[in-house]
Structures are given as C-alpha cells and as structure tokens.
Amino acid sequence: MSESKDTLKSHLDELKCHFTWGLQEKDADIEELEERLNYQLEYLNVDSKGRVYNLLAYVNHLKNNNTEAIVNLQKSEGILWDSKVLETDIKYLLTFSNYAWVHYYLNDSESSKLYIEKINAIYTQSKGIEDLVQSETNGEQGWALVNFCSQYYEKAKDCFEEALKANPDDPEWNTGLATVVYRMEDFRGRDWPGFKSFSFQLLQRAVKLNPKDSVIKVLFALKLQQLKKQEEAIKYIKDALELTPDLPYVLRYAAKFYRRAGMFEPAIHVLKKALNITPTSGFLHHQLGLCYRRMLIQRERLRRVYGDYRGQDTQAIKNLTERTIFHFEMTLEVKKSFLHAHFDLAEMYIRSYQHKKAEETYKKAIELTTTPEYEKQQVHLHYGTFLENCKKSEDEAVKHYKEGLRIPDQNKHRQECEASLRRIASEKLERNPSDASGLALLGFISKENQDYLNAMKWYEKALSDDTSNDEYLSALFDLKLMLTK
Incomplete structure (x- = not known):
C-alpha cells in the first residue's frame, strides 16, 4: 500500500x-x-x-x-x-x-x-455546534445498531443516550432510545438481570414528541398492556390503526396486542391482512402460529374439563395443531435465524409425537451463528430437556446442561441448567454415594460458579472412585493452577 x-x-x-x-x-x-x-x-x-x-x-x-x-x-x-x-x-x-x-x-x-x-x-x-454534530453521529449509529441485529441493542442504547445529552428533545433519538429499551425488555423479559420497566417513561415521551408516529404509539400500547392499563392501551391501538391502517409494522404489533388480550379472532384477522401486504414476513407467520397455539391450549383444556362431544374437539385440536405447525415452519422457512421460532416449532413437534423432527429443529437452533451468548444458554437448556425427557438420553442431556452453565450470563436459564445438573448428580449419588460421575458433576458446578476449593474437593472424591479418569484429572490440574495464581 x-x-x-x-x-x-x-x-x-x-x-x-x-x-x-x-x-x-x-x-x-x-x-x-x-x-x-x-x-x-x-x-x-x-x-x-x-x-x-x-x-x-x-x-x-x-x-x-x-x-x-x-x-x-x-x-x-x-x-x-x-x-x-x-x-x-x-x-x-x-x-x-x-x-x-x-x-x-x-x-x-x-x-x-x-x-x-x-x-x-x-x-x-x-x-460552534459541535455538540449537535456529535448528537447526530451518535443517533445515526444507534439506529444502525438497532437495525443490524439484536446483539447490538445494548450499544445502541448507549448511543441514543449520548445523542440525547446534547439534543434532549430530538424526536428521532427519543424514538430510538424508547424502541431499543422496549425491545431489550420484551426480548429478555425478567431473564434480563437488570430488568426494570424503563421503557414506559421513554415510550410516553417519544409518543409526545412524535404524535404522528403510529409505530411508537402501538409499542406504547403494548407496554401499557403489560402494565395492566388495558383501556388506555386500546386507545393508542385505535389511534395507531387510524393513522396508518395498512402499515405492516402497526398491523403486526396490533395483532400482538389482541393475542395477548386473548382476542384471537381480531388478531388473526389483522395478521392475515398484514400477511397479504408482506407475504414473506417471518414475524407475521410466527404471530399466527402463537395465536393458533393459544387457541389449541384452550381447546385442550376445555376437552379435559367437559369431555369431547362427538369427536368435535379432537378434530378441532388436530386442525389447530396443523395450523400452528404450518405457520411455525413458514416462519423458519423465511427467517432461519429466528431462534425462538425454533423452540416453538420443536415444542409443537413434541406435542404431536414427532420427536425426530423436534430433534432436527433443536440441532438447527444449536448451529445458528447469530445467537447472542445469553440466548445460547436457552438453546442448551431446551435441547437438554428434550434429550433427557423425550429421548431418555441423560448423558447427552448433561453435555448440553454443562454448555449452558459454562456461559457466565446470570439468568434463569443458567440457573435451570445448574438445577438440572444438581438433580441428576443427586439421583446418581442416592443410588451410589461414591458414584464418580455424580461427584464430578458437583465439582463441575462448583468450578463454573468459581467455588474452586469445593470443586477440588468433589473432583478428588470422584478420582478416589475412578482413579484414571482423564477428564477429572485435567479438571483438578486446572483448578490447582487457578488457586496458585
């Protein structure tokens, strides 16, 4: 050069x-x-x-x-x-x-x-307006990060906050911050360690600064619904639909609102209208699948309570199952990286006793390269649970629970991986108090939780029963190195 x-x-x-x-x-x-x-x-x-x-x-x-x-x-x-x-x-x-x-x-x-x-x-x-220049570049960076992928949401949030320091009333940057914080709360929910409903005030402010922005209004309605403010939420849904009755982004969030409210027919009507406009939308197919699944669960519950009159419920359940699977399959056909749609489809395959297809779906989820670390824990937990309960393969399940525990993000999925490993270890040790694999599992849990002294104790006990196990010897060697640093 x-x-x-x-x-x-x-x-x-x-x-x-x-x-x-x-x-x-x-x-x-x-x-x-x-x-x-x-x-x-x-x-x-x-x-x-x-x-x-x-x-x-x-x-x-x-x-x-x-x-x-x-x-x-x-x-x-x-x-x-x-x-x-x-x-x-x-x-x-x-x-x-x-x-x-x-x-x-x-x-x-x-x-x-x-x-x-x-x-x-x-x-x-x-x-003389350097602060506004910095605000412009930070705001544009925030939108670029939001639109690129969900892994960048935390960085996008920081960019919008920086942009608003110099220009606190800018409608675009307020909308950006409200949108990304809402998505972070919605995607991670209470699994997000720092979960608080920050987005309510941010969305409220963004709506005030952008009275003609129908998308931010419908997001605000969804947040109000989460906070049990149903009447106020419906008002914003109606306002958004009046502003832009054919905008796919508004239609899909309005449908989500109706589904969460248990209003399945209006939700399906809106989703089908949106799907006519954007027929290859994975989000819309996923929402339709969720609607049909909720209707399926309700129908199954009614059948358990009242019985099946002339086989009508059985046929209805069969139809709803097929519709749910169809839309989840369509979701992944058009959006292969949609992680949670993999879980939903695999769950439906399990419900309909299609275990081979369920395992194929989990394997595809494992192979995704765009999955954030905190969601990889969820993949390993779901797949491990399937392997343990449906395939009856405890050893394979343990491998995935371990992978979930290795990821340090502290959330309920990591806790559930740990709980599953402790349960399996406990069952092994109940059958045989000196079971080396059970003792080693406790050692592994302690090691991943950075309790190195206890980890050494468990691995030493495991080695007393299985003296030449390379995995336990290697783990013990690594632990001794950690403690000497």
Whole structure:
C-alpha cells in the first residue's frame, strides 16, 4: 500500500459511519437483513428512508456489490436534495462518509478524497455546534445498531443516550432510545438481570414528541398492556390503526396486542391482512402460529374439563395443531435465524409425537451463528430437556446442561441448567454415594460458579472412585493452577 493510500485509510478510519461502527457480518443474517430493509423502504415514511438506504449500501458492500452501494447512497443523497438540505448540513455526514468508504473499495481514491473534503467542509461550517454534530453521529449509529441485529441493542442504547445529552428533545433519538429499551425488555423479559420497566417513561415521551408516529404509539400500547392499563392501551391501538391502517409494522404489533388480550379472532384477522401486504414476513407467520397455539391450549383444556362431544374437539385440536405447525415452519422457512421460532416449532413437534423432527429443529437452533451468548444458554437448556425427557438420553442431556452453565450470563436459564445438573448428580449419588460421575458433576458446578476449593474437593472424591479418569484429572490440574495464581 502506498503512503498516499495509507494516509487516505487513516482518514477513513476517523469517519463516523457504518464502516467504522463495528457492524460484523457474522452477527447478522445478511439476506434476511437485506429483505427487511427493502420492506422498510416500501412502507416507512420518506424521513426514515435515507437512513435505510445508507445501511442497505453497507449491506451491498458486505455482499461485495459496491456498485449497488453507490446507487443506494445516491438515493439517500437524493432525499436530502429533495428536502432542500444544504450540502454543508450535518445531515449529509453519514452519506458522505459511506460514499468515501465505498469509493475507496472501488479503488477510486480521488472520489474518496473528494468526499472527505466535503465532510471537512461540513465540520468547518459547524463550528460552534459541535455538540449537535456529535448528537447526530451518535443517533445515526444507534439506529444502525438497532437495525443490524439484536446483539447490538445494548450499544445502541448507549448511543441514543449520548445523542440525547446534547439534543434532549430530538424526536428521532427519543424514538430510538424508547424502541431499543422496549425491545431489550420484551426480548429478555425478567431473564434480563437488570430488568426494570424503563421503557414506559421513554415510550410516553417519544409518543409526545412524535404524535404522528403510529409505530411508537402501538409499542406504547403494548407496554401499557403489560402494565395492566388495558383501556388506555386500546386507545393508542385505535389511534395507531387510524393513522396508518395498512402499515405492516402497526398491523403486526396490533395483532400482538389482541393475542395477548386473548382476542384471537381480531388478531388473526389483522395478521392475515398484514400477511397479504408482506407475504414473506417471518414475524407475521410466527404471530399466527402463537395465536393458533393459544387457541389449541384452550381447546385442550376445555376437552379435559367437559369431555369431547362427538369427536368435535379432537378434530378441532388436530386442525389447530396443523395450523400452528404450518405457520411455525413458514416462519423458519423465511427467517432461519429466528431462534425462538425454533423452540416453538420443536415444542409443537413434541406435542404431536414427532420427536425426530423436534430433534432436527433443536440441532438447527444449536448451529445458528447469530445467537447472542445469553440466548445460547436457552438453546442448551431446551435441547437438554428434550434429550433427557423425550429421548431418555441423560448423558447427552448433561453435555448440553454443562454448555449452558459454562456461559457466565446470570439468568434463569443458567440457573435451570445448574438445577438440572444438581438433580441428576443427586439421583446418581442416592443410588451410589461414591458414584464418580455424580461427584464430578458437583465439582463441575462448583468450578463454573468459581467455588474452586469445593470443586477440588468433589473432583478428588470422584478420582478416589475412578482413579484414571482423564477428564477429572485435567479438571483438578486446572483448578490447582487457578488457586496458585
């Protein structure tokens, strides 16, 4: 690399854009992300499209299509032109920075330098409002992280909080912060160690600052529903549906609201309407599957209480089971990285005694490369439970419970992995108090909980019964090393 190119690269590394924000291809399903962004371009308002075109340009780059990336950046720039935004406005920083990087990868150093000059001109023009420039770049980074994948939500939250320090009333950054905190609460729920209902106040403020944003209204309605404020929640659902009756994002969250309220028919009606608009939406198929599953559970409960009149319940249960499985299967056909849909489908296969298909589904979940660490615990717990209870393979189950315990995130899934291992160890030791595998399991649990002295004690007891076991000897050696450090 020439000295000139070295210098250019160092300037590029200082830019604030998708190429410098650590968006890793391995963390996202790129094909699914591209499809999702194209849907957003079709249905979101024009103000959000420039941001989407920029992220789509970065996705094009990841797919080695820098020519198409330029086309999408031109579309983003065109939106600013149409809005009569001056070229020296800070709104151009993101697009110009991405332009500079894409031209660099196209080996067009001159064009890359030209955009760096334009960026420098914006910074020169922005003397005295440096805080607002920083707010702009932090806010845009927050949206990029939110839209890329769920693993980046924590970082996105930090970015929006930084953006709001200099510009506390900015509607976009308030909406971004409320959205990402709501998703973190909703995805992790009470498994999230720091769980509190922070998003209520954030959503309330975002709705106030964005009275015409139907998506933030429907998220606020879902939060109100969680907080048992049903009447107020329904008001916001109705407002959102009146504002944008055909917006898929509003329809799908409204359906989620109806499903949670036990209003399955309205939920299914709204979901089918949304599915006609976006037929390849994994989220919509998943929500339909959840509706049919809830209806199935209710029907099974009624049959247990009142019996089966002329086989009607049996046929209804069969139909609901088939519909549920169909929609969960469709979910994974269009969104292979949807982890919780794997759990839901596997559970339905188990209900219908299709154990081979259930195991295949769990294996696919294990093989996903985009799963965050805290969710990998859940995969190992679910698969381990299946192996123990359905396949009657305790040894295989233990392997997965151990993998779940090895992940240090403290949540209920880790606790359940530990409880399963303790139960299995206890059962072994009840049958034989000197059972080496039972004693070693207790040693493993103590070791993973950083109780190294107790771990050594258990492994030493295990070795007294199984003196040449390489696994126990290795564990004991590692523990002694840890204690001497």
